[in-house]
Amino acid sequence: MFGSLFKTSYASETFNFFSSINTPSSPSFNVELLSSPSAATDFDKTGEVVWPVSVLLSQFLITYEGLRQRLQDGEECNAETPLRMLELGSGAGLPSATLLEFYDHFRDRLVLRATDGHEAFISTENGEPGILSVNVGKYGPNVKALPLLWGKKKDALDALSSLSGSASPSYDVIFAADVVQWGAVVEPLAMTVHALLHPGQEGARRVKKYPPVFYLGIVERDDGALKRKFFSLLQSYGFSEARKINYEEYLGRDLGAGDEAFLFPPKGSEFGGRVCMIYEIFLINLEPKPVLLQRDQILSTGYEATLTLPCVNANFS
Numbered sequence: 001m002f003g004s005l006f007k008t009s010y011a012s013e014t015f016n017f018f019s020s021i022n023t024p025s026s027p028s029f030n031v032e033l034l035s036s037p038s039a040a041t042d043f044d045k046t047g048e049v050v051w052p053v054s055v056l057l058s059q060f061l062i063t064y065e066g067l068r069q070r071l072q073d074g075e076e077c078n079a080e081t082p083l084r085m086l087e088l089g090s091g092a093g094l095p096s097a098t099l100l101e102f103y104d105h106f107r108d109r110l111v112l113r114a115t116d117g118h119e120a121f122i123s124t125e126n127g128e129p130g131i132l133s134v135n136v137g138k139y140g141p142n143v144k145a146l147p148l149l150w151g152k153k154k155d156a157l158d159a160l161s162s163l164s165g166s167a168s169p170s171y172d173v174i175f176a177a178d179v180v181q182w183g184a185v186v187e188p189l190a191m192t193v194h195a196l197l198h199p200g201q202e203g204a205r206r207v208k209k210y211p212p213v214f215y216l217g218i219v220e221r222d223d224g225a226l227k228r229k230f231f232s233l234l235q236s237y238g239f240s241e242a243r244k245i246n247y248e249e250y251l252g253r254d255l256g257a258g259d260e261a262f263l264f265p266p267k268g269s270e271f272g273g274r275v276c277m278i279y280e281i282f283l284i285n286l287e288p289k290p291v292l293l294q295r296d297q298i299l300s301t302g303y304e305a306t307l308t309l310p311c312v313n314a315n316f317s
């Protein structure tokens with residue numbers, strides 16, 4: 001099934017999720033995904049590993065009522081005006097694959113782009129599909145894996161123009177796990193989120209009940225300074241204050257009570273007990289226009305080196 005990628009260092013792993021927070025015995029389902037079983041990767045290949053916070057984000061995407069309602073609302077989201085979703089820094093793409101697996105019966109209602117700055121995850125040097133393309137490629141024509149380097153104007157424009165059929169395309173929902181890790185790209189990342197969620201000319205905006213939203217999975221490996229900087233940049237671009245979503249809202253009362261909730265799913269915390277959490281951030285003020293759509297916003301000279309492995313010592317089990 002996974003072709004020659006299998007022969008390299010990847011293995012198929014099965015992730016288990018539950019489909020409802022209402023009862024502890026709610027039905028569960030599995031997602032099979034190709035990834036690197038190693039806890040250490042080359043400096044630019046951190047995305048080959050499925051990081052714990054992306055397991056938590058995956059569970060969140062299917063049990064958080066705010067998103068559920070939106071996807072199940074036929075007026076908000078239908079075959080003619082599907083919900084347009086995009087994952088940033090996808091790596092192996094577990095959150096995208098989980099969402100697509102769970103909402104398989106809604107294939108025509110949602111359009112999804114899974115993206116990463118590391119082009120080999122999309123397409124290898126030999127022209128074969130990369131790990132991300134393989135992992136999301138089976139979910140039909142509304143789903144594509146695309147290269148998207150944060151702060152690169154062309155990649156942002158390509159991601160927008162891949163939404164055909166709209167004069168002023170933009171995304172409704174963006175999500176990302178474990179991407180606020182490198183000081184040099186915090187600003188390009190924030191600008192990318194802004195550019196992809198901003199609907200362009202106000203008049204061209206599709207009428208939607210809900211404002212554009214960004215769901216961010218974070219694990220803090222510093223004192224929280226990067227996260228605060230990232231949120232404050234987003235606020236200056238017209239986003240709401242970031243709301244840390246209570247675990248109860250997507251893990252349920254049994255699993256979500258108190259801070260120990262980060263122990264679920266099994267890989268939802270990192271070695272050393274670093275807590276994983278999900279934030280919700282709405283774009284509420286359209287006045288500031290996205291500068292990335294005018295020019296590249298790659299701000300650091302050492303930019304290439306910023307794909308560095310974020311947590312060499314992470315030894316989660």
Ligand SMILES: C[S@@+](CC[C@H](N)C(=O)[O-])C[C@H]1O[C@@H](n2cnc3c(N)ncnc32)[C@H](O)[C@@H]1O
Pocket residue numbers: 044045046047048049050051052053054088089090091092093116117118148149150176177178179185306307310
């Ligand atoms: C720590 S990994 C997280 C992967 C996945 N989201 C997860 O949680 O399992 C960070 C991901 O962000 C991507 N990335 C890092 N810097 C980037 C940049 N400047 N532009 C686009 N993607 C980038 C990496 O290639 C990698 O896939």
